[in-house]
Amino acid sequence: MNMSVFFSNSTKKFFDKAQKYAHGIFLSSRHNIERICEMQQGADYYQMQHFISDAKWDARSVINKVALQTSEALPKQKLTGLILDETGVEKKRSSSVGVGVGWQYCGSVGKTANSQVAVMACLSN
Known part of the structure; x- marks a missing residue:
């Protein structure tokens, strides 16, 4: 697809x-x-x-498709998986210089805040 x-x-x-x-x-x-x-x-x-x-x-559909394609490409072993998750760090307005810093939802604080958010991927078996 x-x-x-x-x-x-x-x-x-x-x-x-x-x-x-x-x-x-x-x-x-x-x-x-x-x-x-x-x-x-x-x-x-x-x-x-x-x-x-x-x-x-639809970010969830993209994540599901990438996970499915990755799963199909990996050797078939028990307990192999690709873990995708976002991580966020709240930034104070006075020090809000950096890549991806902005007013956005930050899961680590549970609300919209001035923060830096990144998507992480980890292959696990």
């Missing part, structure tokens, strides 16, 4: 932005949208910003 089905809604398709963002994370040593767009031909900063900040897509 193509992942593009998860990155669209009734009026827009934005799989190309998801691809460019994911690819840019690996290309750029500074993981912010401006640097990611500089590293990618045809990437538009404002479109990428909209994708990251406002686009509506």
Whole structure:
């Protein structure tokens, strides 16, 4: 199954932005949208910003699909799994400089806060 089905809604398709963002994370040593767009031909900063900040897509479906594809690619052993989870750190407004810092839901504090959030992956067996 193509992942593009998860990155669209009734009026827009934005799989190309998801691809460019994911690819840019690996290309750029500074993981912010401006640097990611500089590293990618045809990437538009404002479109990428909209994708990251406002686009509506089903993250749970993407996670489930990645988990399924990973499971199918791994050797069949008991108790092998890919664990995906987010982790967040609350940031004080005076020191809120860094990659991914912004006003967003932070699970570690259980509410929306000025924080830095990242997705972690761990292969376990």
